[in-house]
Amino acid sequence: MQTAKIIRPFHTVLVANRGEIALRIFRTVRRLGYASVAVYSEADRNSPHVQAADRAVCIGPAEPAQSYLNIEAILKAARQAGADAIHPGYGFLSENYTFADAVDAAGLVFIGPSGENIRAMGNKAGAKRLMQSWGMPCIPGYEGQNTVEDQSDETFVREAHRIGFPIMCKAAAGGGGRGMRQVETPEALPAVLASARSEARTAFGSDELILERALIHPRHIEIQLLADSQGHVVHLGERDCSVQRRHQKLIEEAPSPVVTAALRERMGQVAVHSASAMGYIGAGTMEFLLGTDGQFYFMEMNTRLQVEHAVTEAITGLDLVEWQLRVAAGQVLPWQQSQIEFQGHAIEVRLTAEDVPAGFLPQTGPVLRWRPPVAHDVRIESALREGGEVSPHYDSMVAKIVAHGSDREEALRKLHLAMRHCVLLGLPSNQGFLTDCLADSVFALGQDVHTGFVADRLGLQPSSPAPTPLTVAMAAWAAQVSGFPVNGLREVRASALSQGDALGLLQWGERLWRYRISAQGDAWQVQCTEDSQTDTCIFSHVQWMDAQGELTLECNGLREQLCLAITPSGLEIFCAGRAWTFNTPSRHQLQATQLHSGQVRAPLTSRVLKVAVTNGQAVKAGDTLLVLEAMKMEHTLTAPFDGVVNGLQVQAGGQTLKGAVLIHIEAVQV
Incomplete structure (x- = not known):
């Protein structure tokens, strides 16, 4: 070819x-x-x-x-x-x-490569057939042609029984985990086919699907390739992309902790051979699944630069974009395979605007604070800026953070520290979750990480840790004094609290604290009570570092650094390596919220793809109410409890803003 x-x-x-x-x-x-x-x-x-x-x-x-x-x-x-x-x-x-x-x-x-190369690799079914003809090991599956008969539910059910469950249902076009589902039983397959087709059609303009046998606990390994117009192809080693959520990569590293020199050579040889066979030109990536038995299988070829290319650049010292440009200009690659050397280890995380406890739900909104970490051997790729926003029209990834070290332990240490100093306020992100992943003992060892790592170790909807008493006290204090005028470096004294003690409410999720702030000379006493438990902190030597919310203070004798952003409903605060969102409701607002607990609101700005209920319809907890589409993904909203629909506000095809009430469910009286 x-x-x-x-x-x-x-x-x-x-x-x-x-x-x-x-x-x-x-x-x-x-x-x-x-x-x-x-x-x-x-x-x-x-x-x-x-x-x-x-x-x-x-x-x-x-x-x-x-x-x-x-x-x-x-x-x-x-x-x-x-x-x-x-x-x-x-x-x-x-x-x-x-x-x-x-x-x-x-x-x-x-x-980039020729249109013919892209066409050949752009469809997973066709790419697998080509790769098999070149001797590439492939996962057993079904790659039917895109015809009505070959793509029918009946055909897929028959082929799934032949392959054996569990199976993977995948969109034949595109990538990024969209249109991909794992199916455990025959009964679940028809519904999965409908959902995968819908998402694939939205993301790629094609609803063609394929089936593959599901490998249990595989690693996701990819080989970086470079090829010139004279037929010379080299590989630049592997990247391990096994830490994923919703089949989308979160953490990538090079080299892989489990790929030996012999395995690297075998995977590299088949990747180079296949790229040579198709006459490939430019940068490209062969993606594989590596089984627990050491066998590897072709998944797909990406005929472009990868999001995670920076880790390969870090260990090779090469600029992949530079060589894309040089190859496009007709230059010849100057190295033989034996001359490619690797130095140290690199790890990358993808910072995304997502609500992690809500199942990694993409989020949109204003960027109130963006303070990327500044550290040696840490690279930041981002287009965020304070005062900007994350749009609902594009992908939820907002930054890549890459650390390089002499070995994996050093790279991991540098990246973990960098993530603890990465500040993004204004909308939810996975910053804290990524920090938790990097600190996980299994990830630190590196040997037992696989594509199900997130679900196995942290859950499909990982919960955020609860704020400590110190965090709550700092948030309460910040909510009270953040309105004071600030001009450059300024010390805020407790004497500014001239009207006696300050009282208020502070809410995080469903948890509620009452707080009291009292002046004690030049210090502040902050008491926060949740139920009957009261915690007290003493703040002193508070200094604003700038007018944008950065400050330092002493709390019970320990110096702390904070970053704040005030919102109409409360505040966001970054402290102790994590962002927290607190509301400062009035008692009236709390009562209103409790009275309207049957409201189902839009979790993000989106398009209404499907309305599954009508007014007056009885629903059970967990029943599907609506399907929304945003940021190239589908999101299903379900009934919070048994009840009756009596306030349907939207219709299919309409648009909805984040926070808008979509449906009201009236609880069934027992």
């Missing part, structure tokens, strides 16, 4: 992507002396990636289909800005063969 790719000189690179992806590519583009062009949607007009480019062109509304997925709009932007090459980044059109072909047809350089 040899392909020919036209090599043309280029001088100006348009990045057909957004956010941290575009910023990452611009950094190398600028270093190599190329001019840069950004494209942006109306929602991204003030995004940092727009400011970072030499030129920028608006390509349409916020909806990706009308902007970042609009091929003609991107080509028009290239012509308008004088770009003669296009880098697709990752996500959006990066694995769209129609886009690659259109770029070539327009006389521009596509910085």
Whole structure:
């Protein structure tokens, strides 16, 4: 399957992507002396990636289909800005063969593989058939053609029985875990097929599915490839991407703690052989599942740069974007496989805007505070900025944080410390959860980590730890004094509390504290009572570091550093390595909340995909009420208790804002 790719000189690179992806590519583009062009949607007009480019062109509304997925709009932007090459980044059109072909047809350089390569690997069913013909080990399964008969429920049920349960149902197109489900029993398969088809159609424009035998507790290992236009292919070792949630990667590292030199050579050889057989050009990744018996199986090939490419760069010293550009310009790779060397260990985490206890539900909202960690050998990739927002139109990943060390223990230590100093306030994130993962004893050893690690160790809906008495006291104090005027470095004295003791309520989730703050000379006494338990803290030497919420104080003699953000309903506070959200309700608000506990609210800004109930319908706790779609994922809302629907507010196809009341369930009186 040899392909020919036209090599043309280029001088100006348009990045057909957004956010941290575009910023990452611009950094190398600028270093190599190329001019840069950004494209942006109306929602991204003030995004940092727009400011970072030499030129920028608006390509349409916020909806990706009308902007970042609009091929003609991107080509028009290239012509308008004088770009003669296009880098697709990752996500959006990066694995769209129609886009690659259109770029070539327009006389521009596509910085990536040929459209034929992308087409061959873009469909999991077709890719598996090709790989098997080249001797690649593949998981037993069913890869029926995309016909009505081959994709029918009846065919899938028959093939699933042949393969044996449990099985994996996967979208044939795309990746990122979308359209992927594990099925334990034959009875569950029809409902899973319907759900997987719907999500795949929304994410990739195709509802074609495949089946594979489910491996129990495998590791997810991928091999990074580089190939030039002269047929020379090398691999840059492996990455271990086994820590996942919802089949989406959370933590990646290189090298893998369990891949030996001999196994690396075997996996690398089959990956290089297959890439050579297809005449691949550019950067690409072969993804495998590694069984507990040491056998590995091909999953898919990603014909683009990977989110997790930074860990490979850290241990090889190579800039993968640089070599994408050099290969696209016709340069030859200067190394033989034996010359590729690896130094130390690197680990990356993906910081996402998610509500972890709600099942990693994607979140949108304002960025009130963003203070990335500053540390030696720690790399941050992000397009967040204070005063900006995380949009509902795009992916929930907001930053990548990568640490490199001489060995795995050192890299892990550096990354764990960096995560404890990473501040994001304004919307929920997985920052605390990632810190917990890095501190987990099983992850620290590295040997028994697999794709079910999160579910096994932390649960499908990991709970957040409860705030300590010290955290509650600091939040209560901050809620009371945060309104004081601040000009530069300033000490806030307890004498500012001139109207006697301050009283109030503080709420975290369903837990409620009453607090009393009293002045004691130049110190503050904070008493917080939950039920009948009262805890007391003494604060002194409080100094604001800036007007943006950073401060230090002494609490019971121990110096603490905080970061605050005030919201209309309360405050967010970062302390002791974790972000906390507290509400400061009045008694009236508390009573209103308790009276309306049957309200089902939108957990995020989204589109209503399906309404499963009608007014007057009786429901049981756990029954499906609505299916929402946002950030490329589907989210099901269920009844909180047995009752009757008497306040349906939405219909399928409509839009809803985060926090909006969608349905009211009236409890059944017993």
